[in-house]
Amino acid sequence: MKSTFAVNASFYNKLKHLDDIAVGGVKDRLEEIARTAVDYSPVETGAYVTSFSYTVGAGRPRGKSSDNLPRGANLQGERDEGYNNLLQDISRIKSIEDLDNIQLRNGSPHAYDVEYGEEWERTGGYFVFAKLENIYG
Amino acid sequence: MANDIYNIIRAALETRLTNTLAGTDIAYENVAFSPTTGTLFVKPTFIPTVTQPAARGLNPPLLYQGVFNVMVHAPEGSGPALSDTTCNTITNAFAATTDISITSGAETYIVRIRYAERQQGRIDTPWYAVPINIGWYIYNT
Numbered sequence: 001m002k003s004t005f006a007v008n009a010s011f012y013n014k015l016k017h018l019d020d021i022a023v024g025g026v027k028d029r030l031e032e033i034a035r036t037a038v039d040y041s042p043v044e045t046g047a048y049v050t051s052f053s054y055t056v057g058a059g060r061p062r063g064k065s066s067d068n069l070p071r072g073a074n075l076q077g078e079r080d081e082g083y084n085n086l087l088q089d090i091s092r093i094k095s096i097e098d099l100d101n102i103q104l105r106n107g108s109p110h111a112y113d114v115e116y117g118e119e120w121e122r123t124g125g126y127f128v129f130a131k132l133e134n135i136y137g
Numbered sequence: 138m139a140n141d142i143y144n145i146i147r148a149a150l151e152t153r154l155t156n157t158l159a160g161t162d163i164a165y166e167n168v169a170f171s172p173t174t175g176t177l178f179v180k181p182t183f184i185p186t187v188t189q190p191a192a193r194g195l196n197p198p199l200l201y202q203g204v205f206n207v208m209v210h211a212p213e214g215s216g217p218a219l220s221d222t223t224c225n226t227i228t229n230a231f232a233a234t235t236d237i238s239i240t241s242g243a244e245t246y247i248v249r250i251r252y253a254e255r256q257q258g259r260i261d262t263p264w265y266a267v268p269i270n271i272g273w274y275i276y277n278t
Contacts, residue, residue: 116208116266116268118259124182125168125207129181130206134186134204134270135187135202137252
């Protein structure tokens, strides 16, 4: 026994509309997390704050070393660059399938030191990821 | 009392840690401490994150939340057992849903634990350091 049903095209359009709403909501949240991440980040050379990535699809995550970079970088300028990097990643999210596995990463070699400050004598860690998890996790 | 609330939260968390790790060296924040090479020690850091109204209306109670990071330093090359044991003791004492009460003046406060999360260890010569992040929150006026 077999039955065949025809699904009205408007049903698919409604599903697509729901997907768009969901993706838009997630993108808003990712933008908020991105803003918080760069605002919590220290800026000395700018290497750390510009090394954040959202992993969306293929592509190599950003990762800059602070070696040989001048100290005293422009605080707001570097933070804006870091934020714009993340906005670029978010703009690559096109469909709900792209949301399967998104991670926020920082690929700078000194990311662990920035987080925990283990080898620093004058300042402690900045606990950027610990704070983000606490607020948004 | 709002201005004192962070002192109370810190006291609750640090007292819990001290009682849990009796006999272990603890490097409290902004207290002179010289680690003894070859002897395990832990370093707690109190990190408030967000304070926000917990309800609508005038004078709502406030939700305070944050992280209590405990870095376990075991001697480098001593194997994982020593740090594992200490990490397990800490994560058990601060397990999710644990309530930690503390009395200050006439009031009793309850700091609640939302999560305790041990992360990957790393060599930081002469130590093997393992971070534990403990999420806490408290409602208060």
